[in-house]
Amino acid sequence: MFEVAELKNRITKQQYDREVSELRTQLLDVQQKLEIAGLPVVVLIAGVDGAGKGDLINTLNEWFDPRYMCTHAFSQPSDEERERPHHWRYWMSLPPRGRIGVYAIGWYGPPMADRVYDRIGNAKLDAELVHINKLEKELADDGMLIVKCWLHLSKKQQENLIQKLEKDPETRWRVSDVDRKHLKLYKKFVGIAERVLRETSTGEAPWLIINGYDQHYRRLTIANHLIERISARLEAQSNGFSSTAALQQKPTLVNNGPSLLSSLNPELKLGKSDYQERLALCQGRISQLTRRARQRKVSTIMVFEGWDAAGKGGVIRRITQALDARNYRVIPVAAPTDEEKSHHYLWRFWRHLPRDGKVTIYDRSWYGRVLVERVENLAKPEEWARAYSEINDFEEELTDHGIILVKYWMHISKDEQLKRFKEREKTSYKRYKITEEDHRNREKWDLYEAAVNEMITRTSTEYAPWRVIEANNKYYGRIRVLKSLCDAYESQLGG
Amino acid sequence: MFEVAELKNRITKQQYDREVSELRTQLLDVQQKLEIAGLPVVVLIAGVDGAGKGDLINTLNEWFDPRYMCTHAFSQPSDEERERPHHWRYWMSLPPRGRIGVYAIGWYGPPMADRVYDRIGNAKLDAELVHINKLEKELADDGMLIVKCWLHLSKKQQENLIQKLEKDPETRWRVSDVDRKHLKLYKKFVGIAERVLRETSTGEAPWLIINGYDQHYRRLTIANHLIERISARLEAQSNGFSSTAALQQKPTLVNNGPSLLSSLNPELKLGKSDYQERLALCQGRISQLTRRARQRKVSTIMVFEGWDAAGKGGVIRRITQALDARNYRVIPVAAPTDEEKSHHYLWRFWRHLPRDGKVTIYDRSWYGRVLVERVENLAKPEEWARAYSEINDFEEELTDHGIILVKYWMHISKDEQLKRFKEREKTSYKRYKITEEDHRNREKWDLYEAAVNEMITRTSTEYAPWRVIEANNKYYGRIRVLKSLCDAYESQLGG
Numbered sequence: 001m002f003e004v005a006e007l008k009n010r011i012t013k014q015q016y017d018r019e020v021s022e023l024r025t026q027l028l029d030v031q032q033k034l035e036i037a038g039l040p041v042v043v044l045i046a047g048v049d050g051a052g053k054g055d056l057i058n059t060l061n062e063w064f065d066p067r068y069m070c071t072h073a074f075s076q077p078s079d080e081e082r083e084r085p086h087h088w089r090y091w092m093s094l095p096p097r098g099r100i101g102v103y104a105i106g107w108y109g110p111p112m113a114d115r116v117y118d119r120i121g122n123a124k125l126d127a128e129l130v131h132i133n134k135l136e137k138e139l140a141d142d143g144m145l146i147v148k149c150w151l152h153l154s155k156k157q158q159e160n161l162i163q164k165l166e167k168d169p170e171t172r173w174r175v176s177d178v179d180r181k182h183l184k185l186y187k188k189f190v191g192i193a194e195r196v197l198r199e200t201s202t203g204e205a206p207w208l209i210i211n212g213y214d215q216h217y218r219r220l221t222i223a224n225h226l227i228e229r230i231s232a233r234l235e236a237q238s239n240g241f242s243s244t245a246a247l248q249q250k251p252t253l254v255n256n257g258p259s260l261l262s263s264l265n266p267e268l269k270l271g272k273s274d275y276q277e278r279l280a281l282c283q284g285r286i287s288q289l290t291r292r293a294r295q296r297k298v299s300t301i302m303v304f305e306g307w308d309a310a311g312k313g314g315v316i317r318r319i320t321q322a323l324d325a326r327n328y329r330v331i332p333v334a335a336p337t338d339e340e341k342s343h344h345y346l347w348r349f350w351r352h353l354p355r356d357g358k359v360t361i362y363d364r365s366w367y368g369r370v371l372v373e374r375v376e377n378l379a380k381p382e383e384w385a386r387a388y389s390e391i392n393d394f395e396e397e398l399t400d401h402g403i404i405l406v407k408y409w410m411h412i413s414k415d416e417q418l419k420r421f422k423e424r425e426k427t428s429y430k431r432y433k434i435t436e437e438d439h440r441n442r443e444k445w446d447l448y449e450a451a452v453n454e455m456i457t458r459t460s461t462e463y464a465p466w467r468v469i470e471a472n473n474k475y476y477g478r479i480r481v482l483k484s485l486c487d488a489y490e491s492q493l494g495g
Numbered sequence: 496m497f498e499v500a501e502l503k504n505r506i507t508k509q510q511y512d513r514e515v516s517e518l519r520t521q522l523l524d525v526q527q528k529l530e531i532a533g534l535p536v537v538v539l540i541a542g543v544d545g546a547g548k549g550d551l552i553n554t555l556n557e558w559f560d561p562r563y564m565c566t567h568a569f570s571q572p573s574d575e576e577r578e579r580p581h582h583w584r585y586w587m588s589l590p591p592r593g594r595i596g597v598y599a600i601g602w603y604g605p606p607m608a609d610r611v612y613d614r615i616g617n618a619k620l621d622a623e624l625v626h627i628n629k630l631e632k633e634l635a636d637d638g639m640l641i642v643k644c645w646l647h648l649s650k651k652q653q654e655n656l657i658q659k660l661e662k663d664p665e666t667r668w669r670v671s672d673v674d675r676k677h678l679k680l681y682k683k684f685v686g687i688a689e690r691v692l693r694e695t696s697t698g699e700a701p702w703l704i705i706n707g708y709d710q711h712y713r714r715l716t717i718a719n720h721l722i723e724r725i726s727a728r729l730e731a732q733s734n735g736f737s738s739t740a741a742l743q744q745k746p747t748l749v750n751n752g753p754s755l756l757s758s759l760n761p762e763l764k765l766g767k768s769d770y771q772e773r774l775a776l777c778q779g780r781i782s783q784l785t786r787r788a789r790q791r792k793v794s795t796i797m798v799f800e801g802w803d804a805a806g807k808g809g810v811i812r813r814i815t816q817a818l819d820a821r822n823y824r825v826i827p828v829a830a831p832t833d834e835e836k837s838h839h840y841l842w843r844f845w846r847h848l849p850r851d852g853k854v855t856i857y858d859r860s861w862y863g864r865v866l867v868e869r870v871e872n873l874a875k876p877e878e879w880a881r882a883y884s885e886i887n888d889f890e891e892e893l894t895d896h897g898i899i900l901v902k903y904w905m906h907i908s909k910d911e912q913l914k915r916f917k918e919r920e921k922t923s924y925k926r927y928k929i930t931e932e933d934h935r936n937r938e939k940w941d942l943y944e945a946a947v948n949e950m951i952t953r954t955s956t957e958y959a960p961w962r963v964i965e966a967n968n969k970y971y972g973r974i975r976v977l978k979s980l981c982d983a984y985e986s987q988l989g990g
Contacts, residue, residue, distance in 0.1 A: 084850070085892040091842060092845065096837035123622075299578070344633065344637045393629050397580040400580065
């Protein structure tokens with residue numbers, strides 16, 4: 001979930017200065033409009049320590065007209081608060097129509113802290129999150145716009161920040177024992193945050209996750225996001241939509257955000273003889289491991305997604321060479337049949353779930369919903385926006401059942417793709433693979449790339465993480481997949 | 496929740512014969528229309544043993560065109576099914592667009608059985624219900640119409656049925672040991688059913704709860720309900736609505752259903768001297784009990800709803816006479832203030848929640864949402880339809896916090912109301928209480944009565960049951976309230 005947000009993204013002082021005054025004008029403009037339209041807005045800022053929550057909230061207070069907004073930070077409940085149900089203080093603080101309420105962590109604070117310090121377990125945490133979802137749904141149903149932002153830092157970034165502050169005598173006082181303690185809890189905290197964000201990223205109130213390391217970047221990004229969400233909402237309202245969930249499901253994509261894909265190293269290579277040696281080794285291991293899984297009645301689902309010509313077919317063949325033909329099926333996913341079209345879009349994937357000990361390999365998958373169907377407008381915005389959590393739920397059912405689920409995104413650069421298209425056109429028996437459509441798709445590369453980034457952010461879960469494979473070099477890419485597959489089997493089946 | 500459905504409702508053979516052929520024509524007509532519109536429909540029939548689930552499913556198979564529908568009953572999972580995630584068999588069975596799938600208990604079967612036989616606890620049950628809600632939401636979002644019917648029997652009715660079958664040598668074989676065992680589990684089963692129905696009565700897929708004792712009644716009622724739900728849905732679709740939750744939230748009220756209110760005995764009376772004696776006793780007890788609650792820091796919320804002139808004010812005064820003036824507040828609920836209007840409709844009730852040990856008395860309450868706002872069209876259908884579960888959640892938060900919550904519906908007959916209006920008009924200092932509006936409201940008596948019945952059915956929970964008070968006789972009504980209040984305190988505070 002935090003893969004993309006681990007990447008630092010920098011906006012220079014010059015660019016920041018250039019953009020900021022225009023942005024502030026726009027912010028005041030949407031604020032005025034929402035006041036006239038009577039739209040209540042909740043802006044909730046949360047994230048890891050040191051990622052700039054405080055700075056961001058101060059900035060919003062500076063940039064918005066403070067007369068029509070209010071900021072709320074909650075610490076230990078007062079007597080007054082403790083003597084009422086624990087959501088009482090949040091209810092009392094909610095902004096009226098036409099106003100903005102900014103929340104530092106808000107209702108997420110107590111359950112997350114309780115979980116981090118093991119005062120509650122996962123079951124109780126989940127119950128609290130159901131409670132929070134009900135609250136947010138109720139408010140959204142009533143017409144409130146809820147914008148939730150999560151500021152992330154990689155562990156290294158968090159360490160760097162603390163070191164920087166400690167070095168400077170003028171800022172040393174800002175590093176407390178609590179910070180040092182939190183740094184130790186980093187991994188645990190981020191694991192819990194992932195669960196919280198996954199369970200509460202709903203159609204009504206999705207989370208925006210960004211890297212918070214660079215002050216300029218986080219300020220501009222959140223401000224832009226606010227302008228976009230508020231404007232979209234006001235426009236939908238003026239078009240006569242009421243407060244249905246659908247109209248709130250505007251994509252939460254950050255256009256100027258960092259791209260996971262662009263951060264990959266396209267230069268990774270493997271020579272032919274090295275490749276052949278490793279391939280034989282990997283296939284041997286896979287053969288053994290899948291046999292063991294079969295004996296233990298553990299089934300497997302492999303999902304392959306990636307750019308056209310990224311080598312999905314090639315790597316699938318290298319895997320199936322190592323499998324017993326009676327035990328696997330490859331499901332190539334193209335346009336749905338008539339029968340499939342007459343069901344829910346997940347139905348055609350449910351059909352092919354493997355029995356105990358069997359393997360199903362999906363060559364493209366349910367992720368089509370948030371990739372091609374999104375980019376080509378085959379699904380409505382509310383449909384694909386809703387799909388992220390539907391897919392997470394679906395995959396949770398699979399892994400809860402004990403299925404080993406692995407997902408690969410095969411990545412190549414745009415140039416490499418063109419090269420491969422041209423090669424295919426030259427080879428007679430591969431020419432059929434290239435159509436006009438493939439070239440048309442290339443024109444939408446940026447849109448697809450944005451969709452892939454959002455997909456990976458929102459559907460990488462601890463039970464089903466995405467594995468992004470640098471596949472500019474075919475040999476390298478294949479070995480990466482095969483090795484990661486072995487690792488997945490070994491970690492689930494034991495030694 | 497089952498108060499109304501405890502009442503037997505009988506439709507005579509003649510009436511049944513008169514209505515049935517017209518009804519069957521209509522059923523076939525909506526079935527044809529939904530086929531053309533490509534609307535998939537799930538009809539789920541569940542309920543207590545002996546309430547006629549099987550008979551109803553057979554009837555639907557006879558009345559609908561069987562070529563476009565399919566019936567599914569699930570018993571122990573097969574090997575095929577066990578080897579997939581446990582919702583797999585439901586997914587595989589779902590009707591395609593344009594078809595009807597009828598389910599005997601469906602996905603509710605395993606979790607309910609597991610809970611009844613204590614194979615799982617409430618926490619695990621709740622988790623399963625969240626899972627079911629996600630499934631139903633996903634299907635509804637995809638455009639499926641989900642109709643869920645619960646056939647109820649009172650314990651006495653269930654006993655009667657078994658005795659009847661046993662007496663007749665021709666039907667004795669139909670009574671199994673399982674039935675006798677289930678009869679013993681009646682109370683437990685109904686308690687669990689209440690939890691299940693409450694948690695899964697969502698906007699997308701609300702439960703219809705009816706009494707199943709009379710064959711004619713249950714058949715006609717469910718058939719009418721189906722016609723109504725399908726027609727409403729087809730109409731909304733043809734008006735260009737997509738599959739939003741809102742359009743599914745048609746009221747689930749059964750118009751020809753039994754009325755809890757009409758089953759009350761209006762003749763219950765208490766003489767003046769008896770009344771005075773008991774009043775003094777009750778007030779003494781209340782005074783003691785509220786003092787004890789105050790010491791233990793237990794707070795109380797009392798909710799009074801009822802017909803105009805039913806005596807809410809009078810009974811509230813009798814209660815407050817027994818309270819310490821520093822510890823209670825009476826909140827008369829009239830039209831909301833400007834500030835209140837600019838918030839969620841529950842906000843103005845959250846405001847007045849009592850601190851530890853205090854008492855808040857609401858003279859009318861949040862139930863206005865599903866009574867006056869519904870009947871007078873002050874709230875949109877999707878707004879009041881959603882409110883039942885919002886209110887249940889709200890009240891659960893209150894009782895989870897340890898607040899004692901009691902709710903009274905003060906009931907008088909229509910004639911009694913008119914008598915009281917006339918009396919008030921005669922008494923100069925009471926005349927201000929009667930306005931033109933009160934008389935106008937009388938014209939909508941039936942609509943209000945239907946709304947009250949649905950309110951009591953859908954918001955009577957084990958943590959906050961409605962107490963319906965026969966108040967045609969003022970003395971009798973007041974003593975009933977005061978005694979029940981004492982009982983509530985005693986059961987929560989201990990002896």
